[in-house]
Amino acid sequence: MPDAANTVRLNAALANPKEDIASLDALEQHLFAHRYAIDEIISFGPSIDPAKATEERGQAYSILERERQELLCSAETGALLNRLTDNEALLDDTRAAQVRVLQHDRASLVDVPSDEQAEFSRLTVEANDVWRRAKAANDWASFEPYVDRIVMAKRRFAGFKNPSADPYDVWLNEYERGTDCAVYDRFFARVKECVVPLLSDVRASKRKPSHAVVDGAFDEARQWRVADDLLKVEGVDPDALWLGRTEHPFTGGPGVGFVVIASHVYPENLLSNVFSMLHEGGHTLYEQNVNPAYRFTSLKGGTSSGMHEAQSRFFENYVGRSEAFATPLLEILKRHFPGQLGRMTPFQLYMAENCAEPCLIRCDADELTYPLHIMIRYEIEQLLFSGEATAKDIPGLWNERYKSYLGLDVPSDMLGCLQDTHWSDGDFGYFPTYALGSAFGAQLKNAMVDDGVDFDGACASADLTCIREWLRTRIWVWGRAKDAGELMEAACGEPFSASYYTDYLTLKFSSIYGL
């Protein structure tokens, strides 16, 4: 006699698969349109929207998010996805992957009340606007209550999603499936074990690479032309890109054919522009090179925050800060600043890019100290979620840690805990993926070299085709159809391991500093 579960299976088998597939396609169309609109709204919000757009943008965003949630979480959609899951054998690979991703997306939203979700969307739009003004005015106090409200909401939402798990673990897993505090604690312990003694040796070393060769004031208009040239070398498709301006650089992807990069240039910091652009260009390559067949489906876009960051930091660091790439990079820089840079050598540029010198701004950090910036944010987020700290404690916690880990005095919150946009957007649990992505990149680089890619040759010639092709076929085309873990294992022939990252850092900085 069939039990209840078997009855459900029986009903599922009786459904009309053709009709269900048509319903799946229709569902994906609606979800696509909402995602496109939301991505466009949030990409342009902090880059081109005028100041007074905030309230209407927040309202539109929250209603569209709510419609998306209602569509995905309706009982009808749930039943449809369950029938399709039960009949997976009847689906082609793409649709089977769509169903898996939709089930995952639905599960992460279905228990969150849509009123609260909509309220939260509105809150983050407002908080982002307040943060932008707070940063400009060095005014933590005005932003502080928003951080508390956002953390409180994120804790509540975590409870809806998974009442038995630690709230911060829920969000770590949300941004990077399979991770939690235990995973990151182990990962950061490995990183710390490597970076802290290495940084101490670096500081004690008598060899002191200098960035004096890139000091000076560099015309902004010409810096934007440098940005165009870098994106070209990187292989970004200019016909599928809009490049705009904002305080905190980011990449958004309304479509495979429509990626938004918003960035900034500072006259006194030429390399900040160079590495921001290579970084955002890496995100862009991922978005632009997803299988075109996924364009109108939930498989569009990157599979996880860590994997996205692996691509951006791959082009920023493994390519951009390599000795081989210094030659073509210098050519580009000299093209636009012949007077100021005419006498520089590629080796001088390489050294200037890789001074391991603690600095206040995460985005401007060298490769070695970068993960320490992330650890500081990770530790503060843990304290906020455990209730051991609230927003008013953040400046103190921040400044203390910058002193103890990086040896720096933080002169103002503008250069301290107000520097990043993430918390205003509600992205708690996101920062750790930045360090993880860097570590993915080291392993990916190792694997592509093992596969015969002439990495240094490609960098030296500024023809990055073979590097792009390796990443495109193994990572980018898959969109969200495979998890980061699956992709890493398939691309590298083994699961993720942090040792490639720590080996890379040790080797690179030992050589630069003659350790």
Next chain:
Amino acid sequence: MPDAANTVRLNAALANPKEDIASLDALEQHLFAHRYAIDEIISFGPSIDPAKATEERGQAYSILERERQELLCSAETGALLNRLTDNEALLDDTRAAQVRVLQHDRASLVDVPSDEQAEFSRLTVEANDVWRRAKAANDWASFEPYVDRIVMAKRRFAGFKNPSADPYDVWLNEYERGTDCAVYDRFFARVKECVVPLLSDVRASKRKPSHAVVDGAFDEARQWRVADDLLKVEGVDPDALWLGRTEHPFTGGPGVGFVVIASHVYPENLLSNVFSMLHEGGHTLYEQNVNPAYRFTSLKGGTSSGMHEAQSRFFENYVGRSEAFATPLLEILKRHFPGQLGRMTPFQLYMAENCAEPCLIRCDADELTYPLHIMIRYEIEQLLFSGEATAKDIPGLWNERYKSYLGLDVPSDMLGCLQDTHWSDGDFGYFPTYALGSAFGAQLKNAMVDDGVDFDGACASADLTCIREWLRTRIWVWGRAKDAGELMEAACGEPFSASYYTDYLTLKFSSIYGL
């Protein structure tokens, strides 16, 4: 015994008004979010979207439009709106106006099959993209099939909307309620009666104002600074505006706090930038000054195409091309081009702005010949809708009419029938509102002067506050809550009459040309 209609009324009276009002508010929220997303998508489409965004943009746009249509046209919404109409006495003025506008919007869509509407949205996004490339390549043939497809679709849609009316009349009424071919035939006959003999006298006159003083090449970056200054004088709120670049200037309004102007500058045509900016600034003032209480409702935005164009052409022509405004305008121009324009007098500028010289490009036309450009488009549209012509005939019809009405040989379609974006967007029946809007403006100007507004004084001092306040309180704040006809009658104390326009043209050009 109650008949069927009475039963409906009876049921309506039994409904729960409080719940219905909450449903109305929820409906408006959803419609707002879709409108916001759609307006943002179509405003940025032709200005900043990269080339490869077209297909995804078209898809997203068409799905969002379809959702909007389905929401507005559902039986449930119909029943709700009917109950609210029947209980209008229970509604405040704003909600009563919302219900009227929603009933109107619903009626114009309810009989159009949503599949066809969605298909049409996709078609116009594609057609606009093809048009942009066709114009650049002077290639009418590539655009031609789209025009036929769009006209065919518009004829079909007109049949759904009002099967007993002439299809072109349906669209004229859509853009400007209360108009049809009979109305416009009469209007254009009055205009022709005035303009044709006046133009003939102008041509025969020995007095020849010259635009030689503004000939030359004007740096583009400085022209953009002129644009900023003009928008400031006009009174546009810069915190609720994004100013971008495109081939065909336009204004879009995702929000009261978020208006998009996209425009262009040409080095060889300084005045084109001046008048484009004043024109789009007029549209912007209308959008920004709608009653803030209407922001999230269907009352947001301008009431009709003609009334919108009345505002843009008011600032372009009645203010911008006035003798009084020549003084502050010249000050702005000299600020940015002191070397090139240092010796010009305001009277020379006034003459240069008002040379009544037939030209090929509608947007660059002087006030006198402008309505002839519109008449040509109106006549061609009539022929297309009556089936007397198809798209392949357009270049011939166009060039013939430019020869006979304006005495010009059209050297290429790029400077002829490919110049305007409207047909690619599906906006047949829209052009006539441009001439009507110009005529509204003359009557509005007359009425504000009668009300004691020191029009010339305001123009001469570049402090346009009193002009803006008059228009704001009588036209702008009302959004869509009142029809163009109602607004004109309330503002002017009498219904619309074309005579103010023909009087204005006669007086102005007789004086300039010493007739």
